[in-house]
Amino acid sequence: MTAPLLEVRNLSKTFGGLKAVSEVSFTMNKGEILALLGPNGAGKTTAFNMIAGFLQPTEGQILFEGRDITGGKPWDLCREGIARTFQLSRPFSDLTVLENLMVGGFARSSDIGLIRSRAAEIAEFLGMGRQIDIEVQHLTAFDRRKLELGRALSTRPTLLLMDEVVAGATPAEAQEMVALVRKIRDTGVSILIVEHVMKVIMALSERVIVMESGRLIADGKPHDVVAQPDVLKAYFGEQYVATRA
Ligand SMILES: Nc1ncnc2c1ncn2[C@@H]1O[C@H](COP(=O)(O)OP(=O)(O)OP(=O)(O)O)[C@@H](O)[C@H]1O
Ligand SMILES: [Mg+2]
Structure with missing residues (x-):
């Protein structure tokens, strides 16, 4: 069996007393567009920063094409084939x-x-x-x-991490970005994408993972995951889920 493209094992990051990322594990296959969802402050960018080498994990391991890259520096990981966009472009x-x-x-x-x-x-x-x-x-x-x-x-890159590239875009621009992301994947690049616009997620990804307060709370097909009570609660609060039941 070939190793997954990316394997994240029990990844954690603590800032002072705050566990921004808490024991997160997931794998990603080659050719996949995997969406990472979660409300503001869930730990998505922190997870990206660890995978791309911009932050040292407090605990856990990151394997890329079967190799342990935990704690590697951004320039080394870039040569390994990992690239990322920044939430705030500079x-x-x-x-x-x-x-x-x-x-x-x-x-x-x-x-x-x-x-x-x-x-x-x-x-x-x-x-x-x-x-x-x-x-x-x-x-x-x-x-x-x-x-x-x-x-x-x-x-x-062979793995591209995209952090909210559709933020602030018009619907037409969002559509253009969706087409562009597909075109990138078709050149053989695997993509891990953080995005809040649901339409974009639904159009792009066959699988989504969801974080809330640092933890991974769901992993599955987009339509299944967004119907899970835990996920609805993370986005809309306990009361919304109670009134729907
Ligand atoms: N360098 C840092 N020092 C201290 N706390 C941090 C640092 N970076 C992030 N945090 C905190 O960690 C938590 C997770 O932040 P993160 O930016 O990863 O969330 P996010 O899911 O990307 O949110 P958003 O959707 O708003 O971009 C937040 O509570 C944030 O304030
Ligand atoms: Mg973020």
Whole structure:
């Protein structure tokens, strides 16, 4: 049997007295789009930060393609094939779109010509081919989101962690993002996505996991999971679930 792409075992992170992530375990297979749901403060970004090496776990293990990567640094994990987008994107505003897309390329190569042509390919892939010479500060919020995604893609990941890339998008933009995420998966990239917009989750993922107060409370098919009392309670409160019963 081949190892899962990602295996998270009993992962915990404590900040002072707060257990932001508490004994979370799940696996993810190659080619999967797995959605991570949960109300504000559930620990989703903290879990991402540990998987991508931005935070050291307090306890637990992370295995990537069967290898233990627990405690690895972001630049090492990036070379292993893990990339992430940030919930708050921080592009280099006075650089152009192309230049921003070149930055990640240096993780893979030192050949500037090659890095430039790959960056241009990514811009085309994002539908931003005509914007490559624009300084990022002049882009719309949504184009900046797409660029954030492109910056992650420029490191050529096999696992992409996406943290709320649809936040603040119009319905048309959300639809465009859904199409883009599918297109990325079709190139062989597996995707773990944090998203609050249910329509986006339903359109993209065959499986979802749900966190609440640091714990994993559900793992299954989207339609089944959103009907579970625990999940409804996490989102809408005890009273809502009681009135439905
Ligand atoms: N560096 C930190 N130091 C202290 N507490 C933190 C730190 N990072 C996160 N937390 C706390 O850990 C908990 C989980 O935060 P996290 O950002 O992971 O939640 P989230 O599920 O991503 O929420 P959101 O949907 O709002 O993005 C919160 O209570 C948060 O305040
Ligand atoms: Mg978050």
